[in-house]
Amino acid sequence: MSESIIPGGRVASAGEAIPGGRVASAGEAIPGGRVAPEARIETARVQGLDTGAGASYSTTENLDTGAGASYSTTEGLDTGAGASYSTTEGLDTGADASYSTTATLDALDVLEAEAIHVIREVVAEFERPVLLFSGGKDSVVVLHLAAKAFWPAKVPFPVLHVDTGHNFPEVLRFRDETVARLGIRLEVASVQDYLDDGRLQERADGTRNPLQTQPLLDAIAAGRHDAVFGGARRDEDKARAKERIISLRDEFGQWDPRNQRPELWSLYNGRHTVGQHVRAFPISNWTELDVWRYIEREGIALPPLYFAHERDVYARDGMWLAVSDVSAPRAGETVERRTVRYRTVGDLSCTGAVVSEAATLSDIVREVAASTLTERGATRADDRLSEAAMEDRKKDGYF
Amino acid sequence: MSEHIGDRVASASVGLDTGADASYSTTEGLDTGASRPTRPTATGTLFRFATAGSVDDGKSTLVGRLLHDSKAILADQLESVARTSAERGFGGEPGAIDFALLTDGLRAEREQGITIDVAYRYFTTGRRSFILADCPGHVQYTRNMVTGSATADAVVVLVDVRNGVLEQTRRHLAVVQLLRVPHVIVAVNKIDLVGYDRAAFDAVAADVAALANDLGLPDAHVIPVSALAGDNVVERSANTPWYDGPSLLELLEELSTIDELETDLEALRLPVQLVIRPQGGLSPDVTDAAADELRDHRAFAGRIESGTVKVGDPVEVFPAGVRTTVTGIRRGPEALAEASAPLSVALELADPVDAARGAVIAAAGSLPAPRRELDADVFQLDARPLATGARVLVKHGTTTVQAIVTDIRGRLDLDTLETTPTASLATNDIGLVRLKLAADLAAEPYAAHRRAGAFLVIHPQDGATLAAGIVVEAPA
Numbered sequence: 109m110s111e112s113i114i115p116g117g118r119v120a121s122a123g124e125a126i127p128g129g130r131v132a133s134a135g136e137a138i139p140g141g142r143v144a145p146e147a148r149i150e151t152a153r154v155q156g157l158d159t160g161a162g163a164s165y166s167t168t169e170n171l172d173t174g175a176g177a178s179y180s181t182t183e184g185l186d187t188g189a190g191a192s193y194s195t196t197e198g199l200d201t202g203a204d205a206s207y208s209t210t211a212t213l214d215a216l217d218v219l220e221a222e223a224i225h226v227i228r229e230v231v232a233e234f235e236r237p238v239l240l241f242s243g244g245k246d247s248v249v250v251l252h253l254a255a256k257a258f259w260p261a262k263v264p265f266p267v268l269h270v271d272t273g274h275n276f277p278e279v280l281r282f283r284d285e286t287v288a289r290l291g292i293r294l295e296v297a298s299v300q301d302y303l304d305d306g307r308l309q310e311r312a313d314g315t316r317n318p319l320q321t322q323p324l325l326d327a328i329a330a331g332r333h334d335a336v337f338g339g340a341r342r343d344e345d346k347a348r349a350k351e352r353i354i355s356l357r358d359e360f361g362q363w364d365p366r367n368q369r370p371e372l373w374s375l376y377n378g379r380h381t382v383g384q385h386v387r388a389f390p391i392s393n394w395t396e397l398d399v400w401r402y403i404e405r406e407g408i409a410l411p412p413l414y415f416a417h418e419r420d421v422y423a424r425d426g427m428w429l430a431v432s433d434v435s436a437p438r439a440g441e442t443v444e445r446r447t448v449r450y451r452t453v454g455d456l457s458c459t460g461a462v463v464s465e466a467a468t469l470s471d472i473v474r475e476v477a478a479s480t481l482t483e484r485g486a487t488r489a490d491d492r493l494s495e496a497a498m499e500d501r502k503k504d505g506y507f
Numbered sequence: 508m509s510e511h512i513g514d515r516v517a518s519a520s521v522g523l524d525t526g527a528d529a530s531y532s533t534t535e536g537l538d539t540g541a542s543r544p545t546r547p548t549a550t551g552t553l554f555r556f557a558t559a560g561s562v563d564d565g566k567s568t569l570v571g572r573l574l575h576d577s578k579a580i581l582a583d584q585l586e587s588v589a590r591t592s593a594e595r596g597f598g599g600e601p602g603a604i605d606f607a608l609l610t611d612g613l614r615a616e617r618e619q620g621i622t623i624d625v626a627y628r629y630f631t632t633g634r635r636s637f638i639l640a641d642c643p644g645h646v647q648y649t650r651n652m653v654t655g656s657a658t659a660d661a662v663v664v665l666v667d668v669r670n671g672v673l674e675q676t677r678r679h680l681a682v683v684q685l686l687r688v689p690h691v692i693v694a695v696n697k698i699d700l701v702g703y704d705r706a707a708f709d710a711v712a713a714d715v716a717a718l719a720n721d722l723g724l725p726d727a728h729v730i731p732v733s734a735l736a737g738d739n740v741v742e743r744s745a746n747t748p749w750y751d752g753p754s755l756l757e758l759l760e761e762l763s764t765i766d767e768l769e770t771d772l773e774a775l776r777l778p779v780q781l782v783i784r785p786q787g788g789l790s791p792d793v794t795d796a797a798a799d800e801l802r803d804h805r806a807f808a809g810r811i812e813s814g815t816v817k818v819g820d821p822v823e824v825f826p827a828g829v830r831t832t833v834t835g836i837r838r839g840p841e842a843l844a845e846a847s848a849p850l851s852v853a854l855e856l857a858d859p860v861d862a863a864r865g866a867v868i869a870a871a872g873s874l875p876a877p878r879r880e881l882d883a884d885v886f887q888l889d890a891r892p893l894a895t896g897a898r899v900l901v902k903h904g905t906t907t908v909q910a911i912v913t914d915i916r917g918r919l920d921l922d923t924l925e926t927t928p929t930a931s932l933a934t935n936d937i938g939l940v941r942l943k944l945a946a947d948l949a950a951e952p953y954a955a956h957r958r959a960g961a962f963l964v965i966h967p968q969d970g971a972t973l974a975a976g977i978v979v980e981a982p983a
Contacts, residue, residue: 217850228809257808258785259853260793261783262785368624371654372975377972482581
C-alpha cells in the first residue's frame with residue numbers, strides 16, 4: 109500500500125528511511141522528477157472482498173444510487189442564485205455563463221468539505237487506518253463521509269467496534285447491516301472477553317465505558333493500525349475542545365494534552381515513530397446540531413433507538429435508564445412505560461434515554477435546537493463523575 | 508498568574524439565571540418547553556474567528572458572554588461551572604460565575620488558573636455558525652496566536668480601556684497582519700469602568716488607528732464593549748449613545764469570510780490528495796448499469812483551495828504542465844456543474860494525465876513556477892531553536908519534501924517591526940529564512956495566494972512541528 113518505486117528498484121513505503129538518509133512520504137516527489145504514486149485506494153478492493161456478504165446489499169439510504177451521469181439535487185449549494193445545479197439535465201457542461209461563481213456555501217457544506225479532506229489525507233498518508241464504529245450517530249456520519257470521499261470506490265478501511273457487552277441489540281443489528289451494505293470488514297474488540305479471562309475486572313458501579321481502553325489499544329496494536337478515525341467532536345466536552353484533528357498517541361495510547369502539535373491551516377502533521385499512532389477526528393468542528401442537520405440533509409440511516417419509541421424505563425440520577433439484561437431497577441425505583449429516544453448510544457447500563465416524541469429527523473433537529481441540556485449531560489452517567497472524567501479517560505488512551 | 512482574575516460575572520447583574528433552569532437533574536430529560544429560547548435550526552454560513560488579549564483584559568468574560576447570549580451554553584454546563592465557581596468561592600457573591608471555567612478544559616488549566624492551549628468553541632445565530640478559537644494571551648502567545656489566526660476570517664483583540672494599547676496588543680496585531688487575517692476587531696473592554704466615557708474610548712481608538720496604520724492593517728474595527736455588563740457585545744448599548752457602529756456580534760455576522768472575499772479573485776488550485784480508481788472495488792451502492800461506465804473511472808480527489816472549477820474548463824497540472832479539460836466534478840456520487848473553494852471534490856479529466864498525490868490542478872495559464880528554494884517568514888513554534896544548516900521536512904499542500912535551512916536572514920522585532928540579524932530562531936520568534944528544497948514545490952507568495960503560500964517545518968526524526976512558514980517574495 110502506498111508504495112513508491114524508488115529508482116534502483118527498491119520499494120519504499122511511506123515513512124520508511126531510504127539509504128542516503130531520505131525519508132519517503134506517501135506521494136512525495138522523488139528526486140528525478142517522479143512522484144510516488146498513491147495507490148492506497150486499491151486497498152479498498154482487497155478489504156472489500158473480505159466480506160462478500162455486502163455485494164447484494166444495495167438499498168435506500170446514504171449515497172444516492174443514481175450514480176451515472178445525472179445530476180442530483182445539490183441542497184447544500186442552494187444559496188447563490190442559480191448556483192446550484194438542481195436538475196437532471198445531464199452533462200450539458202458548465203460553459204454556461206448563467207452559473208454564478210459566487211455561490212455561498214453553507215456551514216454544512218464547509219464542514220463536510222473539511223471532514224472529507226481530513227479523511228482523504230489520513231488514507232493517503234497512513235498505511236492501515238481504521239474507523240472506530242459504534243453504530244452511534246457520530247461514527248455513522250464519519251462512515252457516510254468516508255463513503256462520499258472515495259465514491260465510486262468502496263470505503264478503503266475497516267471499522268473497529270469496541271464492544272462493551274452492554275449493547276442495545278438494535279445497534280448491533282444496525283452495525284452488522286451497515287458493514288454488510290458497504291462491503292467493509294468489521295473488527296471487534298470485546299470487553300466481555302477480557303472480563304471472562306480475567307484481564308479486566310468488572311467495576312463496582314457496573315459501567316464498562318472506562319474498561320474499553322485496554323481492548324481498544326490491543327486491537328489497534330493487533331491490527332497494526334497507525335491511524336484511528338473517531339467521531340469525537342470538540343463541542344462534546346471541555347477536554348475534547350482542546351483536541352487536535354490529527355492527534356498523536358504514544359505506545360501506551362496516551363494523550364498528552366500539554367504537548368500537542370500546533371495545527372495550522374489545513375496542513376496536518378501525522379508523522380509518527382514506530383509504536384505511535386494517531387487518532388483522527390474529521391468532525392471535530394461539528395456540533396450536535398450540525399450532525400443532526402447533516403443526517404437530515406443526507407438522509408443517513410440510523411439505529412431506530414434515536415427516534416421516539418416506547419420502552420420500559422426507570423429513573424436514576426436524573427436519567428431514564430432502560431430495563432435490560434444489564435440494567436435493572438433497584439428497590440424504590442419504579443418501572444414505567446414511556447415514549448423516549450436516545451441522544452447518544454453507549455454502554456446500555458449507563459446511557460440514559462430522554463422523554464421525547466421526536467419521531468422524524470426534522471422533529472429531532474427541532475428538539476436538539478430547543479434542548480437546554482448537552483447530550484452528555486442529559487445521557488451519560490460516566491461523564492458526571494468529575495470535572496475531568498473525560499480528560500482522564502482520554503489521557504489513558506480512550507477515544 | 509491567572510489570566511481571568513477579575514473576569515467574573517455576578518449572575519444578578521447579567522441575568523445568568525442558573526437557578527431558574529431547574530430542568531437539569533430532573534427526570535424530564537429533554538425539556539422542550541419554552542424555558543429558554545430555541546437555538547436556530549437554520550444553517551447559515553460558517554465563520555471562523557479568534558480571540559486574543561493580554562492578561563486580565565476580560566477575554567474569558569467576553570467569550571463566555573458571546574456563548575451565553577447566543578444560547579451556546581446549556582443548563583448542565585452552566586450548572587457545572589456555577590458549582591465549581593461556588594466550590595472555589597469565586598467572586599464572593601452568591602451565583603457569581605467564573606466564565607474562564609467554560610474554556611479552560613484541562614485539569615492543569617483549572618488548577619493553575621491559566622489557559623495553556625487554544626480552545627475551540629461553537630455557537631450559532633441562524634445567519635451564521637461560528638467557530639471561535641480562544642487564544643491564551645500570555646503563555647506561548649505567538650504559537651497560540653498563529654495557530655488560532657491561521658484560518659481565521661477575523662481576529663478579535665481585546666484591549667482594556669484603562670490600559671490602552673499595550674506591547675502585547677502590538678504583537679497580536681503584527682501577527683494578524685503577517686497572516687493577512689481579513690478582518691481585525693479591537694474590542695475596547697471595560698468601558699463601564701470608566702463610566703462609558705467617550706473621551707477614554709476615543710483616545711484608545713486613536714492609538715489603535717495609529718498602530719493599524721503603522722502595521723499596514725487596512726480596516727480595523729474598534730468597538731467599545733463591556734463584556735461584564737454586556738454592552739455592545741450582542742446588543743447595541745444605550746450606555747454608549749455616542750457610538751453608532753454595530754455590536755460585536757452584529758459585525759461578526761456581517762463580515763465576509765476568506766472564501767467569500769477571495770474565491771473569485773484567485774485562480775483554481777486543487778492539490779491532488781489521491782487518485783480514485785475503483786476498478787473492481789466499486790462501492791456496493793453503484794448499480795450494475797453504472798458500474799460498466801465506471802470501469803475505467805479515474806478521478807483526482809482534493810479540496811479546492813482557491814477559485815472555481817466548471818465542467819469544460821481547461822486546466823493544467825503541476826508539475827508535468829500538461830493541459831487538459833475538466834470532464835466531471837463530483838462530490839460523492841453527486842455530479843456538479845461547478846464547484847468553488849473550499850469544497851472537497853473529485854475531478855475527472857479528458858486526458859490520461861500523470862497526476863498523483865502532490866500534483867496540483869490549476870486553471871489553464873495560471874500554473875505556478877516550480878520552486879526549489881523558499882524565502883519565508885517562519886513562526887518558530889518548537890522549544891528547540893532553528894539554526895542555519897538544519898535539515899528539516901517541509902510540508903506544503905499534499906507534498907512533503909526534505910529541506911535545508913540555508914540562511915536565517917533575521918528576526919522580526921515585533922515592537923519596532925524591524926528585522927535584526929540573528930543566528931537562530933527561538934520559540935515564539937518570527938524570522939525571515941531561506942530554505943533549499945530537495946524537490947519542486949508549487950509554492951506561491953502568501954500575499955498572492957494564502958493556501959499555496961503556507962507550509963509546515965517538521966523535524967525529520969521525531970516528526971514534531973517545528974515552525975509554520977509563509978512564503979514571501981525574495982528580498983532584494
